Amino acid sequence: YVVPRKVGVEQRRQTMGELLDFQSxxxxxxxxxxxxxxxxxxxxxIASVQWMRRLSETLLELHCNGHFRFQSYSIDVAFVTPxxxxxxxxxxxxxxxxxxxxxxxxxxxxHYFLNFFGMSHLADLLKLLQAAPGLDTLPAALLECVNPQAxxxxxxxxxxxxxxxxxxxxxxxTIVHVQARDGDxxxxxxxxxxxxxxxxxxxxxxxxxxxxCGVALDAALAPVPAPRxxxxxxxxANFAPGANxxxxxxxxxxxxxxxxxxxxxxxxxxxxxxxxxxxxLLVCGPHTQWEEIDNLLLRWxxxxxxxxSGRLYCLAGLEVLSYELQHKAVVAxxxxxxxxxxxxxxxxxxxxxxxxxxxxxxxxxxxxxxRASYEPLPTEVLQELGxxxxxxxxxxxxxxxxxxxxxxxSFAIRRAAAANDAAWVHVPVNGPMTAKMLMDRxxxxxxxxxxxxGLSGRGHKFVLHIDLADQLTESMxxxxxxxAYLGGVADNSSGSHWFWDPRLTSVVIEAGTGSAPSN
Numbered sequence: 315y316v317v318p319r320k321v322g323v324e325q326r327r328q329t330m331g332e333l334l335d336f337q338s339x340x341x342x343x344x345x346x347x348x349x350x351x352x353x354x355x356x357x358x359x360i361a362s363v364q365w366m367r368r369l370s371e372t373l374l375e376l377h378c379n380g381h382f383r384f385q386s387y388s389i390d391v392a393f394v395t396p397x398x399x400x401x402x403x404x405x406x407x408x409x410x411x412x413x414x415x416x417x418x419x420x421x422x423x424x425h426y427f428l429n430f431f432g433m434s435h436l437a438d439l440l441k442l443l444q445a446a447p448g449l450d451t452l453p454a455a456l457l458e459c460v461n462p463q464a465x466x467x468x469x470x471x472x473x474x475x476x477x478x479x480x481x482x483x484x485x486x487x488t489i490v491h492v493q494a495r496d497g498d499x500x501x502x503x504x505x506x507x508x509x510x511x512x513x514x515x516x517x518x519x520x521x522x523x524x525x526x527c528g529v530a531l532d533a534a535l536a537p538v539p540a541p542r543x544x545x546x547x548x549x550x551a552n553f554a555p556g557a558n559x560x561x562x563x564x565x566x567x568x569x570x571x572x573x574x575x576x577x578x579x580x581x582x583x584x585x586x587x588x589x590x591x592x593x594x595l596l597v598c599g600p601h602t603q604w605e606e607i608d609n610l611l612l613r614w615x616x617x618x619x620x621x622x623s624g625r626l627y628c629l630a631g632l633e634v635l636s637y638e639l640q641h642k643a644v645v646a647x648x649x650x651x652x653x654x655x656x657x658x659x660x661x662x663x664x665x666x667x668x669x670x671x672x673x674x675x676x677x678x679x680x681x682x683x684x685r686a687s688y689e690p691l692p693t694e695v696l697q698e699l700g701x702x703x704x705x706x707x708x709x710x711x712x713x714x715x716x717x718x719x720x721x722x723x724s725f726a727i728r729r730a731a732a733a734n735d736a737a738w739v740h741v742p743v744n745g746p747m748t749a750k751m752l753m754d755r756x757x758x759x760x761x762x763x764x765x766x767x768g769l770s771g772r773g774h775k776f777v778l779h780i781d782l783a784d785q786l787t788e789s790m791x792x793x794x795x796x797x798a799y800l801g802g803v804a805d806n807s808s809g810s811h812w813f814w815d816p817r818l819t820s821v822v823i824e825a826g827t828g829s830a831p832s833n
């Protein structure tokens with residue numbers, strides 16, 4: 315805000331927290347003896363701050379939920395704006411948020427390939443289709459989310475982009491954006507600049523844009539084959555699984571903590587005869603969002619319609635999810651099982667729900683009738699599975715560990731990198747990290763290592779050395795599993811991901827003496 319001075323004005327800026335502190339100070343102050351005009355001004359200020367806070371929170375929700383119009387936004391409110399006007403804007407923002415949620419729910423069930431992407435990805439996609447500059451690498455990044463191998467072929471990326479643009483061009487010709495009528499926009503003269511305007515107009519236009527993106531993705535990705543990495547572990551046949559989970563239906567399995575979740579998940583895919591793919595598996599962690607869970611369930615429900623029959627889908631690590639997320643998952647599953655939302659895939663593909671505990675788990679209690687007595691494979695068989703990942707589908711995936719510190723683990727890793735003529739990329743992990751934090755650290759360390767080696771650009775071999783500190787807890791297990799077995803890490807909220815190229819990358823995890831190397 316600005317404060318008039320004798321010469322010019324002085325600009326001042328305060329955060330919402332500072333305004334709330336100031337509001338509390340006013341409320342606690344003795345204002346009963348002030349003039350009526352002063353008391354009225356104070357009451358208006360307090361009411362305005364409260365409605366502005368609610369408006370700000372709702373606009374942030376619109377942004378986080380991927381509403382195309384609110385990827386960046388600015389709403390200016392004059393200091394003398396009546397609280398009633400700010401309240402009206404807040405009500406419109408809540409209505410718009412509700413309409414957007416309904417549109418996303420509906421369109422994700424109509425367009426299968428929307429469910430491979432978070433809304434942050436789709437916002438970038440819309441910019442690409444509208445010819446925004448600076449998005450040259452986005453087509454490959456989008457294709458990578460569906461088939462990483464295809465994304466490394468420039469010809470396939472070019473063909474994908476051509477199909478994408480052609481389908482979007484045809485779709486937008488059939489979509490008419492609603493034009494705002496006179497009086498629809500929030501009136502600037504009354505103190506609001508850049509307001510939401512007519513809710514139905516804004517909602518219809520955003521839904522039209524998302525629908526066009528869905529049509530384009532369906533046409534562009536339908537010819538792209540689903541990734542599949544077959545494995546053969548003959549010794550697995552020596553160990554009876556108990557229940558048969560490779561049949562149609564929903565199966566609930568209980569593991570022993572985080573380690574048990576990983577063992578059960580890998581055992582299921584090993585017995586199914588292929589490695590898990592990002593499309594088929596979500597291992598939940600502390601930062602898992604509902605959008606990720608919903609997308610996995612939607613992919614499972616209609617997989618058979620898009621050449622994905624006979625596959626195992628798995629939602630693992632349920633014990634870390636809040637009650638709210640578990641309840642949403644139960645409601646979504648019930649919707650699919652009742653026959654809505656294209657659920658014919660329920661009859662074709664098994665869905666595995668893996669929890670590290672049965673105590674106080676809402677999904678486990680609601681699907682107790684689906685609980686299966688399933689025996690995980692022993693460690694030596696799971697190591698066979700890891701060996702096939704290392705030899706067939708990468709340039710090497712390994713764990714270095716020892717009972718004693720200073721035994722030469724790091725030296726052995728560096729020597730192996732030098733022998734393979736590969737750059738050594740050291741990534742220390744000293745505490746719990748989010749996917750975005752790990753990605754940023756890997757990219758920074760990779761750039762520094764390539765620069766130090768006198769290399770530039772892509773196409774260079776390197777050894778990714780993940781150096782785990784002794785004090786790490788099991789909260790890092792899902793992220794490490796994703797990095798090793800699913801080929802990289804992804805952050806749904808930012809729409810960013812980092813996948814390693816198996817032709818060029820060796821992944822080595824160094825487990826400290828105090829950590830659990832079996833994980």
